[in-house]
Structures are given as C-alpha cells and as structure tokens.
Amino acid sequence: MASTSFWMDIDIAPDAGVLDGVRECDVAVVGSGIAGISTAYELCKRGKSVFVIDRGRICGGMTSRTSAHLAPLCDDLVSEMAKIRGKEATTLFCDSQAAAVDRIEEIQKKEKIDCDFRRLDGYLFQGQGMPADIIDEELEAVRGVGAPVHRLMGVPFSGCENRHVLRYPKQATFHPLKYLAGVVKACRENGVTFYRDSPVEEVTEENVIVTVKTARGVIRARHAVVATNSSISDRFAIHTKTAPYRTYVITFEIERGALPDALYWDTEDPYHYVRLQPGPANTDYVLVGGEDHKSGEADDAQDRFRKLEAWARGLISGLGKETHRWSGQVLDTIDYSGFIGRDPGSTNVYIAMGDSGQGLTHGVAGAMLNAGLISGEDHPWKEIYAPGRVPLKAAKNFMAENVTALKSFAEYVAPGELTSLEALTRGEGGIIRRGLEKIAAYRDNDGALHLNSASCTHVGCHLHWNSFETCWDCPCHGSIFDVNGQPINAPAIGSLARVQE
Ligand SMILES: Cc1cc2nc3c(=O)[nH]c(=O)nc-3n(C[C@H](O)[C@H](O)[C@H](O)COP(=O)(O)OP(=O)(O)OC[C@H]3O[C@@H](n4cnc5c(N)ncnc54)[C@H](O)[C@@H]3O)c2cc1C
Ligand code: FES
Known part of the structure; x- marks a missing residue:
C-alpha cells in the first residue's frame, strides 16, 4: 500500500494563486501548515494585512500527515522536561499547550467549523515489560505542574487489565484538515491572501522592511513569520538544537463502540499512540502510530508497519481491514519545547519550529505567541520558547543528536x-x-x-x-x-x- 494519510484527500484552497510581481502587506507568513495558518488567523483578527505563501499546496506538509492527538502535556514526559527545564518553566509550557487546545476549541466553535472536535480522556499506560515507576514518577511531575491526572489500573486493550495507567481528563482530538480548511476560510473572509506552488528562496531584512523572495515574485512586509516546520531563515545554529525523527501510522476500521473514544499512548521508547476517528454508519477508524527512528537511519518501513499491525491486533480486538498507512517526520528539540519568537539576530523576522511530536499544539501556541509579539505585546510564554535560548542542562541530548552530523559527513569517504x-x-x-x-x-x-x-x-x-x-x-x-x-x-x-x- 502506498503512503497516503487519512486526511490527505482534502485539498485546502486549490484556487490559491502563484505569487507573481511585487506585493506589500503587514505580515508575510511563510509556510501553510497549522503553524502558518493559525498565525495568519491570529494576525488578521488583530487587523493586520497578511499573505501566506507555500512551496506546495496549502497545508500539504507534515500537518497533512499528523495523527492529531491534542494532548497538552509534554510529549516526552513531564518528568523528563522538569529535570531539564525546572518546575516553573515546565508548568508554563504545559499551561501554554493547554491554552492552545482551548484556542482550537474556541475557534472551531466561533467559526462554526465542522471538524469532529471533541474533548476526551487521554491514557498513558505502562508499556509491555516497562517498569511501573515511570507512571509513579510521571504522576508526581504532572501533579507538580498542576494539571489534572488520575492513577488507575488497566486500559481497554487485551491483556492490559493490570497495567499501571494515568488518566488525563480534558484532552481533545479533531480532523486536522477539516479544521484548517475552516480556519483558511475565516482568514480569507478577513482579507488574508494565500499563495501556493511558490517556493520562498530568500527572507531578508533591511531598514525594518522584510523581503520574501520567490522565483517570480516578492513580498515586502513589516514582519515575516517563518513557519516552514524547520526554519529556512536561520541557516544553522537553531538546527543543532533539533533532531528529525520519522514516525509511522496505520489506520484500521473498527465497529463503533468496540473501543472507547479516547487517546492512548504507552511508556515504551519509542512509544505507541492510538486514537479514533468517526467514520460513516456504524464504523470508526483506529489510528495506530509508532515505530519511530531517527530520520535516514533506517529504510525498513514495511517491517515497521508489520510490527505496528501485530502490536495493534494483539491489543485491540475487533480491528477490521487496514485503510491507510503513511509516515511523516517530527522535529524533536533537545529541551522539549519548540523555538518560537523573534529569530535571533533579526528585528522583524519571527520563527515557529521544533514540534517534538506535539506540533499541532505547538503550532497554535506559536501563533498566539508570535501574533502577540508582532503586535507589541509582552507575553508570559516568551522565555520558554525563546529561539536563542542555550539549554545548558540539555547538553547530553545536544551531544547525542549532533553525533548524527559527524556520522553523516564521515559517510562521504x-x-x-x-x-x-x-x-x-x-x-x-x-x-x-x-x-x-x-x-x-x-x-x-x-x-x-x-x-x-x-x-x-x-x-x-x-x-x-x-x-x-x-x-x-x-x-x-x-x-x-x-x-x-x-x-x-x-x-x-x-x-x-x-x-x-
Ligand atoms: C505521523 C505523525 C503524527 C503526529 N502526531 C501528532 C499528534 O498526535 N499531535 C500533535 O500535536 N502533533 C503531531 N505530529 C506533529 C505535527 O503534526 C506537526 O509537527 C505539525 O503538523 C507541523 O506543522 P507546521 O505548520 O510546523 O509544519 P508543516 O505542516 O510541515 O507546514 C510547513 C509548510 O511550510 C512549507 N514550506 C517549507 N519550505 C518552504 C519554502 N522554502 N517556501 C515556501 N513554503 C515552504 C511546506 O510546504 C509546508 O506546507 C505528528 C506528526 C506526524 C508526522
Ligand atoms: S537538513 Fe541540514 S544538512 Fe540536511
């Protein structure tokens, strides 16, 4: 089966044009994934004139390959983040991610977007052969940041009745492309112009004017937000603080009600993640993901899908036929939060990158933060996402991830x-x-x-x-x-x- 995600059949704004000639606006947003589209939304609602420009189709990047759990705690465990960032920054981080989910809920309600948004419980469960103390340590850390959490035994998977579990209330999920199609519609109604098939070749800044250049056109703007998943404006420094990982997803049919509608993920490394998506009549779809590896370090996707399917069929009874399989990439950061805010060394260029597997909430939180900063507001999340931060306590992760570059250059000989x-x-x-x-x-x-x-x-x-x-x-x-x-x-x-x- 070829790689096709569950959401890719939706082409958002197929009528968007190619950038041609010289245009002017308040803010040029480069990249039309969840980060770019949400940024355009926040800015146009503040009265700014905004252009969004993408290399390909609108929202055809990693956002169209997501699994769309809206789980606002730290993806790499709150206990791990607290060790590196401390309790105060971790609390602020979790608050900002929860605020992003609230914002999605608010926008879909306000703009009347039919996108299957719903609040539900999330279950972190002890993985096969994993120690129970990860769950206890995480319970303490999550309580420490003031997020609601309950300790229990068992998830509704075969043979998992005695696994140690944390239940997080008030998580959420949705259909990401239906949601973003609605946000794009709202943006257009507020004057935002979208350009597709227009790769940006350069973002430069002179005399407080930012110039965004493509082969056929130029946008001159007071500010630019580079939301290209991995920044194209910062050439190197920031990239040493992130590492790309490929992750795999399969979708199966299941009879409605056979598995309670919730988010599930385990404590294995790499972890498995599971969610449901409503289908027609009496059918739901189960999305099962995992089997991550560092990008480029394996080319064995079919083995990984086989393992993922065996894991899913072993645990979830009543799984029907497979409907989709695909992979995508996430950018882990060495200290667990993204890089969002003013691009170091520039005056009016802002970036949003480093999704750490929770790129949807990062994208929306980043939009709220960057739109606030561009509008001259101070923001309580500014420091935890500051692109220029030097995470000294993450030195071990920095060394581990940057060995890849050394290994890669050695391959030339x-x-x-x-x-x-x-x-x-x-x-x-x-x-x-x-x-x-x-x-x-x-x-x-x-x-x-x-x-x-x-x-x-x-x-x-x-x-x-x-x-x-x-x-x-x-x-x-x-x-x-x-x-x-x-x-x-x-x-x-x-x-x-x-x-x-
Ligand atoms: C399999 C999988 C499962 C995931 N599960 C979850 C999850 O459950 N929850 C969660 O929160 N996150 C999840 N993520 C992460 C999340 O989906 C992504 O981090 C997020 O969608 C990235 O959004 P983005 O806007 O930063 O990037 P993208 O969606 O990639 O958008 C960037 C855009 O920039 C454009 N671009 C790049 N270069 C240029 C250029 N030079 N000129 C013009 N345009 C350019 C691209 O074409 C693209 O459209 C998952 C990711 C994957 C792959
Ligand atoms: S992405 Fe940096 S060298 Fe390839």
Whole structure:
C-alpha cells in the first residue's frame, strides 16, 4: 500500500494563486501548515494585512500527515522536561499547550467549523515489560505542574487489565484538515491572501522592511513569520538544537463502540499512540502510530508497519481491514519545547519550529505567541520558547543528536551502496560513488534514471534513500528531497545539484 494519510484527500484552497510581481502587506507568513495558518488567523483578527505563501499546496506538509492527538502535556514526559527545564518553566509550557487546545476549541466553535472536535480522556499506560515507576514518577511531575491526572489500573486493550495507567481528563482530538480548511476560510473572509506552488528562496531584512523572495515574485512586509516546520531563515545554529525523527501510522476500521473514544499512548521508547476517528454508519477508524527512528537511519518501513499491525491486533480486538498507512517526520528539540519568537539576530523576522511530536499544539501556541509579539505585546510564554535560548542542562541530548552530523559527513569517504547504475531496478533508489562524488540515483518505473548529488543543500549532510516514501531524507536537520532533487521539506531551500549520466 502506498503512503497516503487519512486526511490527505482534502485539498485546502486549490484556487490559491502563484505569487507573481511585487506585493506589500503587514505580515508575510511563510509556510501553510497549522503553524502558518493559525498565525495568519491570529494576525488578521488583530487587523493586520497578511499573505501566506507555500512551496506546495496549502497545508500539504507534515500537518497533512499528523495523527492529531491534542494532548497538552509534554510529549516526552513531564518528568523528563522538569529535570531539564525546572518546575516553573515546565508548568508554563504545559499551561501554554493547554491554552492552545482551548484556542482550537474556541475557534472551531466561533467559526462554526465542522471538524469532529471533541474533548476526551487521554491514557498513558505502562508499556509491555516497562517498569511501573515511570507512571509513579510521571504522576508526581504532572501533579507538580498542576494539571489534572488520575492513577488507575488497566486500559481497554487485551491483556492490559493490570497495567499501571494515568488518566488525563480534558484532552481533545479533531480532523486536522477539516479544521484548517475552516480556519483558511475565516482568514480569507478577513482579507488574508494565500499563495501556493511558490517556493520562498530568500527572507531578508533591511531598514525594518522584510523581503520574501520567490522565483517570480516578492513580498515586502513589516514582519515575516517563518513557519516552514524547520526554519529556512536561520541557516544553522537553531538546527543543532533539533533532531528529525520519522514516525509511522496505520489506520484500521473498527465497529463503533468496540473501543472507547479516547487517546492512548504507552511508556515504551519509542512509544505507541492510538486514537479514533468517526467514520460513516456504524464504523470508526483506529489510528495506530509508532515505530519511530531517527530520520535516514533506517529504510525498513514495511517491517515497521508489520510490527505496528501485530502490536495493534494483539491489543485491540475487533480491528477490521487496514485503510491507510503513511509516515511523516517530527522535529524533536533537545529541551522539549519548540523555538518560537523573534529569530535571533533579526528585528522583524519571527520563527515557529521544533514540534517534538506535539506540533499541532505547538503550532497554535506559536501563533498566539508570535501574533502577540508582532503586535507589541509582552507575553508570559516568551522565555520558554525563546529561539536563542542555550539549554545548558540539555547538553547530553545536544551531544547525542549532533553525533548524527559527524556520522553523516564521515559517510562521504565510505563506499557507495551500489556498484553500478545497472544494479538499480525500477522504482528503487541508492547511493553510488563516482570518483570523489556521492550520487543519489533513482530509476523510475519507466526505467529512466534521475541522478543528483547526495549532498543536502542545507549544510551538506549525506542523504539516505527512503523507499516507502520514494524520497531522499537528510538525517541531520530534516530536509527531504523528491527524486528530481526538489526540496519537499525545509530547512533546505535549493534543489540538489543535477548529475549527468
Ligand atoms: C505521523 C505523525 C503524527 C503526529 N502526531 C501528532 C499528534 O498526535 N499531535 C500533535 O500535536 N502533533 C503531531 N505530529 C506533529 C505535527 O503534526 C506537526 O509537527 C505539525 O503538523 C507541523 O506543522 P507546521 O505548520 O510546523 O509544519 P508543516 O505542516 O510541515 O507546514 C510547513 C509548510 O511550510 C512549507 N514550506 C517549507 N519550505 C518552504 C519554502 N522554502 N517556501 C515556501 N513554503 C515552504 C511546506 O510546504 C509546508 O506546507 C505528528 C506528526 C506526524 C508526522
Ligand atoms: S537538513 Fe541540514 S544538512 Fe540536511
């Protein structure tokens, strides 16, 4: 089964144009995922003129690949965050994430968006073979930040009656693309213009005017918000504080009522995550995710899906046929909160990146924070998300994640995976060495070769083939390229250098 997410059939704003010529506005928002669209919404409601510009279709990035749990606690455990950030910052972080869920609830109500939004319980349960004390430690930490939590035994999965569990009330979920289609409609009614198929090549700043440049057009604005999932305005420093991870999701049919509507995730590492989505008649869909690994460090998606399916069928009785499978990428930060606010070293450019697996709530909290800062308001969340922060206590995570870059550069002196281009079968990709050069080679289903440099155009790490998604993944900071060498995920802006056969 090819990679297609449960939400991808919705094309938001297919009528949006391509940026052409010179335009002026108060704020240019680069990127139209949940972070960019929510930012445009907050700003237009404050009376700002806003343009949103995207490289591809509107909301066609990682937001269209999410599983959409709206779970406002720390994704990497509140106890872990408190160890690095302290109780006060962790409390503020959890408050801001909860405020983001409240804001989604408020917007869908106010704008009358039919998006299956609902409040429900979330269950963190002891994973297979995992110690119970993780649950006790987490209980104490969550109580410490003042969030509601209850300790109990068992979740409604087979064989999990005696697992230790925390129940979090007042979590939420929704259909992310239906929600964002409604937000885009509200934005347009408030004067926001959306541009699609317009890759931004440069964001520069001079005399308090920000210039956003594409191949065919220019936007001049008082402020810009770079919401490209991974920043394209900051070239390097901030990227050393994040690490890309690929995660996998399968969806199955299930009879309505067979599994209570709730969010579920376990304490394994990487953890499994489960939620329901209402379907037609008496059918629901169960989304089951997990099997994460560092981007580019594995190309075994089908094995991972097999494991995910075996895990799900072992635990959830009555699972029907599979309907979708897909993967996507999240950007973990070394100290567990995103980088949101003024881009270090600039005056009027703001960024929102570093989703840590809770990028939907990060996107909405980031929109609230950046819109406030641009409007000249002070904001209590400013410090916990400050892009320039130096997280000294996260030095261990910093070292662990940045070893990837060193390993990646070392790959340039290693032999290629292929001995010759003839060895490449249709639909396959692989790395071949030619002299000092490493080539990312792909043979399409018609037999034609697509040859590009294997060097990422961000800062040069060595690319890896992803056979399930048919793309090239960069293990260092999350760039992804299609088989023609075009970037499909930031921070890369430029396409891969073409190589002659
Ligand atoms: C499988 C999976 C499950 C997840 N589950 C959850 C979950 O349960 N809960 C949760 O909160 N989060 C979850 N996440 C994370 C969350 O979905 C993402 O972090 C979030 O959607 C990212 O939103 P974004 O707006 O930052 O980025 P995106 O949605 O990727 O939007 C960025 C946009 O910027 C555009 N862009 C990039 N470069 C340029 C350029 N040069 N010029 C113009 N445009 C550009 C892209 O085309 C894209 O449309 C999950 C993610 C995945 C992959
Ligand atoms: S994403 Fe930074 S080098 Fe590739």
